[in-house]
Amino acid sequence: MSEQAHNMESQTKAAQEERKEFRSYAWGIGLALLLTVVPFGLVQWMAMPRVTLLIIIGAFALVQMLVHFRFFLHIGFRQKREDLQLILFSTVLLIIMVAGTIWIMASLATRMALPGSP
């Protein structure tokens, strides 16, 4: 009898947790939709300076990536230390290599007076 009660209890607990995790996915898709539709709408219908538009697109993309990491991949601050370190270290490598490549190649284009140099 007590085992049955215990089972019931763990079942309701699981159901509660499932609702919570379902809400996480629902929030994720809601926020992602908003963060997608706005930049698409701006590019399609709004006339604004190109640089402003590029900054807005970049900002929305970064926020949407964070939303996906948080609500779809369930990454938070309660990770084991080495797990978060893996993700953050990869991000650092990624930024250094991408920014370095673009910087060097843009500088090269400028010095060689190639098309597309500022």
Place this chain on the structure above:
Amino acid sequence: MSEQAIKHPGLNLGPAHGKDDEAAGTVMFGFWVFLMSDAILFAMVFATYVTSLHATAGGPGPRDLYDIKSVFIETMLLLASSFTFGMASLALKYKHRKARLIGWMVVTLVLGVAFLGFELHDFSSMFVKGGVPSRSGFLSAFFDLVPLHGLHVTAGGIWLICLVGQIVRYGLDTKTKLGIMRLALFWHFLDIVWIAIFSVVYLAGLT
């Protein structure tokens, strides 16, 4: 999330899954290492694309080739498929009927295939306008980046079919469960790469 210890990044199966949850820690961490190295691969291809933006060699450029409506539909399809895979993960974690799990996985596959269909249609209309990979450095870089993502989605789709086959043949044993968990991470990861593609390639290209 929950009070129990988190064994690995991402959705955890939880103690109700006993030995399957015990086995998850190492396997899932290893898969995260792969995902992060794949992210760096993608990042370098992005860097190549950005540095080749002006190398059109007199050929067609982004404004002549990209179709924002089609890209928007692709984005919606991939986002929806990320959500439906999340529903499959929940069906697995909370031990719902197998049919429900397989149903969500099949919906995900259909959305993924529809995404690939639209993408291939995009490529073929680019070809018609003279946007072939050999035309310019810009187009080579484009066809290095975007189809690389499409190839990942294709691989994910094949993996998904294999997993459905394993569920039917072997049931939900440790290997099948952890396979689904890893594919879930892979699928959500591909959606994140797509955010970068539609922002950097398509939206920035059309401003």
